[in-house]
Amino acid sequence: MQTLFITATGTNVGKTHTTLQLIEAFASKGLLVGVFKPIETGVEESPLDATILLEACQKVNKNFKNFTAKDITAYTFPLPSAPFCADIEKTINLQRIIEKHQELSKLCDILLVEGAGGLMVPITKEYMMINLIKELEAKTLLVTPSRLGCINDTLLSILALKTFDVEFEWCVNLHEDSKSFHEVTKPYYDTVFPQWWSVEEGLSRYITQFRS
Numbered sequence: 341m342q343t344l345f346i347t348a349t350g351t352n353v354g355k356t357h358t359t360l361q362l363i364e365a366f367a368s369k370g371l372l373v374g375v376f377k378p379i380e381t382g383v384e385e386s387p388l389d390a391t392i393l394l395e396a397c398q399k400v401n402k403n404f405k406n407f408t409a410k411d412i413t414a415y416t417f418p419l420p421s422a423p424f425c426a427d428i429e430k431t432i433n434l435q436r437i438i439e440k441h442q443e444l445s446k447l448c449d450i451l452l453v454e455g456a457g458g459l460m461v462p463i464t465k466e467y468m469m470i471n472l473i474k475e476l477e478a479k480t481l482l483v484t485p486s487r488l489g490c491i492n493d494t495l496l497s498i499l500a501l502k503t504f505d506v507e508f509e510w511c512v513n514l515h516e517d518s519k520s521f522h523e524v525t526k527p528y529y530d531t532v533f534p535q536w537w538s539v540e541e542g543l544s545r546y547i548t549q550f551r552s
Contacts, residue, residue: 341445344550345478347455347469349493353485354513356389358539359454360396362481365547366450367400374401374448377413378437378472379456379463382420387413393454403447414440424462432464434472441476453478459500470504479550480508483539487516491528509546512538 346362348355359375366373375397380387390409397404397412410416414437417426445451455461459470459482473480480501484494494510501508512529514521529536537546 341448342450343441343445343453343476343478344450345453345455345473345476345480346483347459347473347480347497348457348483349485349490349497350458351456354483354515354539355454356392357515358481358483358511358513359393359452361539361543362452362547363393363396363400365543366452369547371449372401372403372447373397374404374444374451375412376441376444376451376453377456378440378453379415379417379423379432380413381417381423381426381456383416384418386410387416389454390416393452401448412444422461423456424464434464434467434475437472438475459497470500470506473506474504480506481546482508482510484510484512485516486512486514486518486521486525488520488524491525510536511542511546512536514538514540 346355346359363373363375375393377387377390377393380390387409390413394404394407394409394412415432417423419426423432453476455469457469459468461469463469463472482497482501484490498510
């Protein structure tokens, strides 16, 4: 079993969108795909992102058929904020997240783990999302935005991943400012990262490389 952690430069970048594409792509290659959303905030009743991911997973993995959205999460909180801030009662137990990961891992060939926010989002006072990636020993896919200013966000996230010695790939979700992206951002990526790819065009090649 392998774990792929999907993270981003921040919130509302396209983690869920990308994870949905990955579920379909890995399943098309004959792999049994599972999903895990360790923490979701902004949850009043049922976790929205986890629900979307679970519904897609259930179409390709019968082992998740009888699960509810909360079965693929470790913690949910009503406040839409970083987990540390949303966890008002300070209930987060990191071991519970690890155990849930181990539990879901037994039900699939590859477990797609979707983070919350970006790499340096605090889960506890001293434990960030990137620490969880490291502890899970997960391969990582960093999703970056196409909006103006994304170069800075991309470079900072890449620096963090390298600093923590995390094995990763990164891609661009061509969504915001997608028309101007080719003029204001793409020239830099083409020059410095000539192998960069987008969610819309590079997933098939990434899946092939990931399996090799």
